[in-house]
Amino acid sequence: MRSMRPLVHPSIEDITVEGILHALSDPVRAAIYAELAISSGATCSNFLKISDRDIPKSTLSQHFRALREAGLIRSERHGVEMRNCTRCEEINQRFPGLVMTIMKAHQIQAAERLPATKRKPAAKKKTGGA
Amino acid sequence: MRSMRPLVHPSIEDITVEGILHALSDPVRAAIYAELAISSGATCSNFLKISDRDIPKSTLSQHFRALREAGLIRSERHGVEMRNCTRCEEINQRFPGLVMTIMKAHQIQAAERLPATKRKPAAKKKTGGA
DNA sequence: TCTATAGTTCATAAGTTACGAACTACAGGA
């Protein structure tokens, strides 16, 4: 009988920059992380569809594991489901601005891919033009 | 007769966050990039030894290619050698702070690995205080 | 031309990732 290995959450000092970059270099994982940063507590199956793409649940489960073992998220079982939240405050203490800047860059890139008409009007800059 | 494919330098709008993160998630590539950020113009064979590790030149060549094709560096042949420099200003325009913050995080991590006596005393902060 | 140096390409072995099938874990009935 196979048993279920316990969830691994590295302690803050065992989190590495390489690990964080690698985890967030995958677009599916970056999308999951971005969503969790907004809606803490989301579960694995909340992500069976990501940006019009179906992701098999075994794949999703591995992505959550990758994020968890890179130290980016914390997962907790609640009954039959798994609630996830980011560890952004801890990580930000150790690597100031790192995760935030990465997610911001992902946002910039996503905005560029949208046709201009679908983009949210950019927040007005102080130096806003004519 | 095999020919030598031309160097590929993506234009700034084809550079992706995923690509940057993936390229810099490798410790050898991050070390190369860090060094290039200081000593622009370094060549491939300047890196045959990195942090006490010997890297075969074919491997190094692939790492330079990965950095180049991710858009992080620009390589130019000068006679028999290849001079490399970062594209940090361009990238910083498009993804503000991204590369700098990543390199800073790598530095923080490297400093932690050194025994305290070997660490450079941290630069004094403006708000540095008792 | 020949020789030396710098770097690239190719073949392939080693490592990593994606995903379906089968499983564990838990909750809520009957």
Added chain:
DNA sequence: TCCTGTAGTTCGTAACTTATGAACTATAGA
């Protein structure tokens, strides 16, 4: 208690990626 449904994990394996030695290209200088 057992049964059923839902959530997520593990395993096997196919597909992909990466590292490296050997053989190559490209260039400089004698």
